[in-house]
Amino acid sequence: xxxxxxxxxxxxxxRPLIAGGAIIGACLIxxxxxxxxxxxxxxxxxxxxLNQAPSWAHPFGTDNFGRDVLSRIIFAYRIxxxxxxxxxxxxxxxxTLLGALVGYAGGRIEALFGRVVDAIITFPFLVLVIxxxxxxxxxxxxMYIAVSVVGWVxxxxxxxxxxxxxxxxxxxxAGRAMGYTHFRIIFRHLLPNAIxxxxxxxxxxxxxxxxxxxxxxxxGLGAQPPAAEWGVQIADGKNFMTTAWWSxxxxxxxxxxxxxxxxxxxxxxxxxLRTRK
Amino acid sequence: xxxSEFLARRLLQLIPTLIFILIVVFxxxxxxxxxxxxxxxxxxxxxxxxxxxxxxxxxxxPIIVQFWLFVKSVFSGDLGNSIVLKLPxxxxxxxxxxxxxxxxxxxxxxxxxxxxxxAFVAALQREKLADASIRGAFxxxxxxxxxxxxxxLLTVFGARLQWFPVGGYGDGFLDHLYHLFLPSLTLALSLxxxxxxxxxxxxxxxxxxxxxxxxxxxxxxxxxxxxxHVLRNALISTVTIFGLSIGTLLSGAVITETVFAIPGAGRLxxxxxxxxxxxxxxxxxxxxxxxxxxxxxxxxxLQAWLDPRVAR
Numbered sequence: 114x115x116x117x118x119x120x121x122x123x124x125x126x127x128r129p130l131i132a133g134g135a136i137i138g139a140c141l142i143x144x145x146x147x148x149x150x151x152x153x154x155x156x157x158x159x160x161x162x163l164n165q166a167p168s169w170a171h172p173f174g175t176d177n178f179g180r181d182v183l184s185r186i187i188f189a190y191r192i193x194x195x196x197x198x199x200x201x202x203x204x205x206x207x208x209t210l211l212g213a214l215v216g217y218a219g220g221r222i223e224a225l226f227g228r229v230v231d232a233i234i235t236f237p238f239l240v241l242v243i244x245x246x247x248x249x250x251x252x253x254x255x256m257y258i259a260v261s262v263v264g265w266v267x268x269x270x271x272x273x274x275x276x277x278x279x280x281x282x283x284x285x286x287a288g289r290a291m292g293y294t295h296f297r298i299i300f301r302h303l304l305p306n307a308i309x310x311x312x313x314x315x316x317x318x319x320x321x322x323x324x325x326x327x328x329x330x331x332x333g334l335g336a337q338p339p340a341a342e343w344g345v346q347i348a349d350g351k352n353f354m355t356t357a358w359w360s361x362x363x364x365x366x367x368x369x370x371x372x373x374x375x376x377x378x379x380x381x382x383x384x385x386l387r388t389r390k
Numbered sequence: 391x392x393x394s395e396f397l398a399r400r401l402l403q404l405i406p407t408l409i410f411i412l413i414v415v416f417x418x419x420x421x422x423x424x425x426x427x428x429x430x431x432x433x434x435x436x437x438x439x440x441x442x443x444x445x446x447x448x449x450x451x452p453i454i455v456q457f458w459l460f461v462k463s464v465f466s467g468d469l470g471n472s473i474v475l476k477l478p479x480x481x482x483x484x485x486x487x488x489x490x491x492x493x494x495x496x497x498x499x500x501x502x503x504x505x506x507x508x509a510f511v512a513a514l515q516r517e518k519l520a521d522a523s524i525r526g527a528f529x530x531x532x533x534x535x536x537x538x539x540x541x542x543l544l545t546v547f548g549a550r551l552q553w554f555p556v557g558g559y560g561d562g563f564l565d566h567l568y569h570l571f572l573p574s575l576t577l578a579l580s581l582x583x584x585x586x587x588x589x590x591x592x593x594x595x596x597x598x599x600x601x602x603x604x605x606x607x608x609x610x611x612x613x614x615x616x617x618x619h620v621l622r623n624a625l626i627s628t629v630t631i632f633g634l635s636i637g638t639l640l641s642g643a644v645i646t647e648t649v650f651a652i653p654g655a656g657r658l659x660x661x662x663x664x665x666x667x668x669x670x671x672x673x674x675x676x677x678x679x680x681x682x683x684x685x686x687x688x689x690x691x692l693q694a695w696l697d698p699r700v701a702r
Binding site for chain 2: 228229231232233234235236237238239240241243244245246247248320324327328331332333334344347351354355358361362365368369370371372373376377
């Protein structure tokens with residue numbers, strides 16, 4: 114709630130926010146209505162048109178199964194935007210709530226929590242995610258589980274630190290003096306004021322999720338072929354890089370622009386929230 | 391708190407972390423579909439054999455006892471045998487991990503060489519064209535997946551121009567360095583972006599500090615101020631980021647080794663997942679996690695040495 118209120122434009126919006134918002138908006142439209150923009154069926158193979166160079170009929174060429182590369186990129190927005198959201202939303206929700214409780218409790222609980230966090234971040238993130246995916250089996254849902262199991266830690270740490278600052282302020286004391294329950298003070302009063310760093314991190318995290326999701330797709334542990342996903346596409350084209358570079362190079366542009374969109378959005382949001390404070 | 395006490399305390403903190411790592415790795419293997427016994431014997435095993443192997447592996451014991459046996463075998467240097475390669479996992483780690491460490495160290499050095507001068511340029515030209523272009527370029531670098539950048543460098547500089555080998559590890563140390571150059575450059579880019587961003591902010595912070603104005607007022611040469619005063623103080627927070635990034639770097643190494651066909655620990659781990667070679671996955675996870683926690687420890691020590699206030 115308070116995030117939205119503070120976002121209401123009083124002055125000019127920062128440029129990164131506008132640019133990032135525009136990019137992510139466009140990505141979302143492509144993700145929701147890919148059939149309006151894609152010229153071909155992303156899964157339809159054409160064995161007489163394998164690895165064709167970019168042309169008017171196929172602006173980004175065709176891949177080694179004769180599928181239209183542009184259409185596959187466009188339909189892949191559906192999976193990759195879904196990865197950005199589903200791989201982070203659980204970590205954001207659970208991490209923020211737990212972080213709020215831990216930061217408010219302080220003392221021994223916080224010290225214990227600090228140890229657990231230290232231990233979890235000791236695992237190289239991707240190594241742990243790969244290990245979990247290897248146990249659960251490859252696929253998108255298992256990837257979401259693996260990323261969430263590790264990812265909540267960062268949100269919890271960020272929120273706990275922020276709540277620790279907020280709970281010492283006068284309005285928290287006022288709440289306690291009014292006889293409000295701890296639960297009410299934490300979730301109605303402190304959290305809305307403490308959540309902004311976590312929201313900013315969420316944007317960065319979505320960019321990271323897309324990088325991670327496409328990396329796992331590339332390794333064959335994320336989205337499974339023949340699904341249209343950028344990492345899968347790049348893996349499909351990798352053996353033809355010297356003869357048919359287009360089927361791997363163009364999907365990479367989509368990853369970079371989407372990642373850039375989320376980071377700009379995060380930077381812009383941070384700027385707005387910092388100046389409004 | 392004197393430095394020795396800080397070190398002792400920091401070493402003690404390593405113990406719960408190590409215990410936690412052991413628990414996670416232990417639990418991970420228990421979650422596996424199917425049990426190790428049928429993985430060893432296959433589906434058509436005799437009941438008597440299953441019982442014998444279960445006893446041999448200690449699987450007929452309660453879970454706590456199993457954990458204790460696991461910890462004991464880890465500390466006696468026994469991580470089991472690879473199902474696919476038929477070698478002890480410890481041997482494989484000893485063979486493969488040095489390659490990954492060399493790759494990571496090279497990447498870290500390249501990242502520093504790229505980040506430090508550019509951060510200075512960006513900070514000194516704050517909000518000007520040079521600053522904007524450096525930050526813009528690194529922002530793009532940060533959004534570039536490692537496997538994609540690697541594939542492009544490999545195609546352009548390896549396959550097309552043939553300046554560098556298209557994969558493998560070579561023989562002899564210099565040949566290793568030559569083979570690892572493109573992979574470590576790939577790995578370095580995202581780290582250098584993070585370092586550059588952080589160092590730029592730190593330099594700007596230090597440049598505004600009073601002791602820098604004082605140094606200028608004393609008439610010290612600007613070059614001397616930059617190297618003696620600004621760089622050293624700006625490096626402190628960057629060392630932390632650097633240390634924390636080692637985990638990310640090792641994660642990236644897993645992918646880079648796969649793209650460039652380098653026989654390192656990361657590639658072995660990915661191959662073992664395809665081959666369902668669980669003892670290797672378990673051993674590698676353990677080895678990499680321990681490596682990272684030791685790096686964290688070294689980072690903290692280095693930081694305490696750079697800035698004695700940290701130890702207090």
